[in-house]
Amino acid sequence: MSTAHNSANIEDVAKVVLMPGDPLRAKLIAENFLKDAVLFNDVRGMLGYTGTYKGKRVSVMGSGMGMASMGIYSYELFKFYDVDAIIRVGSTGSYSERLPMKSVALVKGSYSESTYALAQSGDTDTMQYPDEDLNKLIESVSQEVSIPVVKTNTHSSDVFYYEGDLEQPEKMVEEQDALCVEMESFALFHNAKVLNKKAACLLTVSDSLSTNEHLSADERQTSFNEMITLALESAIRL
Numbered sequence: 001m002s003t004a005h006n007s008a009n010i011e012d013v014a015k016v017v018l019m020p021g022d023p024l025r026a027k028l029i030a031e032n033f034l035k036d037a038v039l040f041n042d043v044r045g046m047l048g049y050t051g052t053y054k055g056k057r058v059s060v061m062g063s064g065m066g067m068a069s070m071g072i073y074s075y076e077l078f079k080f081y082d083v084d085a086i087i088r089v090g091s092t093g094s095y096s097e098r099l100p101m102k103s104v105a106l107v108k109g110s111y112s113e114s115t116y117a118l119a120q121s122g123d124t125d126t127m128q129y130p131d132e133d134l135n136k137l138i139e140s141v142s143q144e145v146s147i148p149v150v151k152t153n154t155h156s157s158d159v160f161y162y163e164g165d166l167e168q169p170e171k172m173v174e175e176q177d178a179l180c181v182e183m184e185s186f187a188l189f190h191n192a193k194v195l196n197k198k199a200a201c202l203l204t205v206s207d208s209l210s211t212n213e214h215l216s217a218d219e220r221q222t223s224f225n226e227m228i229t230l231a232l233e234s235a236i237r238l
């Protein structure tokens with residue numbers, strides 16, 4: 001079985017999938033963290049691999065950028081590949097010094113102005129949520145492996161280059177308790193909800209919109225490693 005966007009057979013994909021936005025980050029994760037990783041998809045360059053981590057089968061696949069792309073890939077993984085859980089591992093821009101550079105955020109709610117949920121199923125909720133039990137697991141693993149997380153809502157935006165209200169970051173912090181911005185978790189959480197599956201989202205702060213700092217390529221690599229370790233250590237306990 002395959003779809004228009006994924007050439008894998010159902011048995012090629014593990015029950016738990018890590019999803020970075022960037023397909024090349026999926027490749028790096030497969031090469032550096034998984035044993036015996038095998039490529040299961042390269043349609044449109046959206047690389048997906050399955051291997052083992054500490055003996056347990058885990059997959060990793062890019063989601064692409066934005067709700068529409070995450071919407072397609074996560075829907076297909078849940079619905080047609082019988083995936084139980086997806087953990088997004090993304091980069092984020094911080095709106096507040098309460099979420100410093102390189103810190104890891106565990107998303108407890110995803111606020112969006114996006115029409116994704118409305119268009120997908122008529123869902124008018126502007127806040128979509130991760131799986132509560134999966135988040136609790138990640139939180140407890142974070143203590144066990146000493147990789148701290150900041151629990152926060154995120155702003156899940158359709159827009160990267162923004163020319164609107166300059167006070168948007170402050171408003172997101174005050175009105176939505178969203179300390180950061182990224183572009184996919186709202187669609188992922190919505191799909192998990194309508195398909196009765198599990199989803200979570202870990203984000204590493206790569207940019208600060210409050211202090212105007214940005215991670216270098218090397219720093220990104222090192223700090224993403226902590227988030228990926230936490231996601232994998234959680235995945236094998238599911």
Ligand SMILES: O=P(O)(O)O[C@H]1O[C@H](CO)[C@@H](O)[C@H]1O
Pocket residue numbers: 020021022064065066089090091092160181182183184
């Ligand atoms: O690092 P990833 O997972 O791609 O996530 C963030 O980076 C991209 C923007 O540069 C968007 O996809 C945003 O959500």
Ligand SMILES: O=c1cc[nH]c(=O)[nH]1
Pocket residue numbers: 091092093094160181182183206207
């Ligand atoms: O969506 C994103 C992701 C990383 N950094 C940003 O500024 N925005």
